């Protein structure tokens with residue numbers, strides 16, 4: 386099992402956004418060394434300072450997406466699906482030999498609560514095809530709502546489904562889930578990310594029907 390503190394530097398690409406900033410704060414609070422990336426190095430540095438002001442003495446800084454990827458041992462991608470290809474192209478020189486954990490959930494349906502798969506099967510499969518075999522893509526956190534992440538006193542009540550082709554790579558995302566206060570669950574090969582990304586649309590539909598923002602996934606029947 387991978388211990389969160391053995392992960393080294395964790396970059397959150399798009400870490401200025403709702404989802405990425407929540408994880409960045411939770412990981413920094415757990416003692417991880419975190420760098421957030423932005424399309425603007427200045428914005429990255431400014432937002433990192435703002436997040437740090439809420440946390441106190443933690444390892445959290447911000448810079449450009451490419452610089453953050455270069456500095457990192459593990460890279461987390463947390464940008465809108467529409468900008469995924471361009472952002473990956475930008476950070477690609479910093480990705481070789483690393484695990485890229487993608488949080489991206491493509492919401493292409495006419496309504497966000499109706500799933501429409503992207504042309505490459507899933508956003509994570511498209512990312513893997515783009516980066517090539519030197520970088521191993523893992524899909525995780527697609528079903529974790531940003532709503533409660535920023536409230537650091539709130540325990541996020543859900544499991545994190547982790548898809549990736551190698552167990553050791555999935556363990557990295559499971560360690561990140563643990564550091565953020567959640568249980569990570571091995572959910573099979575990267576191909577299965579089509580299902581976990583699709584579940585995001587299902588959760589959005591459930592939230593709309595039940596008038597909440599809190600729907601989440603919990604796996605039963607496993608001893609983990």
Ligand SMILES: NC(=O)c1ccc[n+]([C@@H]2O[C@H](COP(=O)([O-])OP(=O)(O)OC[C@H]3O[C@@H](n4cnc5c(N)ncnc54)[C@H](OP(=O)(O)O)[C@@H]3O)[C@@H](O)[C@H]2O)c1
Pocket residue numbers: 398399400401402403404405422423424425428429463464465466467468472488489490491492526527528529530531532585
């Ligand atoms: N929000 C949720 O509850 C949630 C839940 C599960 C999964 N996700 C997935 O997580 C990813 C990030 O979600 P988010 O809610 O954090 O997204 P967001 O706030 O809209 O965007 C995250 C960051 O991406 C960067 N970015 C790059 N290209 C952009 C563009 N064309 N338009 C806007 N921002 C752009 C921005 O950072 P800079 O301006 O600093 O570059 C922005 O702060 C998405 O793929 C989403 O589907 C979100």
